[in-house]
Amino acid sequence: MRCFQHPEVEAVGTCKSCNKGVCRECAVDVGNGIACRNRCEERVKAVNDLVDRNLVMYAKVEQVYSRNAIIGVLAGSAIVVFAIVYFRSHRAASFFFLLLGAICFLWAGFMYSSGK
Known part of the structure; x- marks a missing residue:
């Protein structure tokens, strides 16, 4: 591969931004x-910074999902x-709360599995 700016010289690598030799x-x-x-120095520095920040955020995401699962x-x-306590006096309404509790458990399971 040759240098993009100096075609007579062999390239030592490729630019991380424009991929030219x-x-x-x-x-x-x-x-x-x-x-x-x-030409591309600032852009490559910005990409490196973005990758570094994404690695940090990726590590924190699992903690957030686990915390949400515990809350659920x-x-x-x-x-x-x-x-169950409410069931003694209001049978029909307590089924709504049981359904709501089941939805919370499903949400917690989804949060836990999403974080893994």
Whole structure:
């Protein structure tokens, strides 16, 4: 492969932004990749920063889903207990609360499985 700007020179790599071949004179090491000097440096730095932030957010997502699953189980349990206590005097209404509790448990299961 040849350098895009200097076709007579062999390329030492490709730009992480534009994917063009770059020689030693044109290449700039921006940390996690090579960029075209004075053309693609800022964009490659921005892409590297974006990837780093996404890795951090990805690690936090599982915690958020797990926390939501716990909240769903607690809410579902409270609603089911309320329905059982309420069942003695209002049979028809308690079925609504049992259904609502079941929905909370399903939501908790969905949250838990989404975080894995």
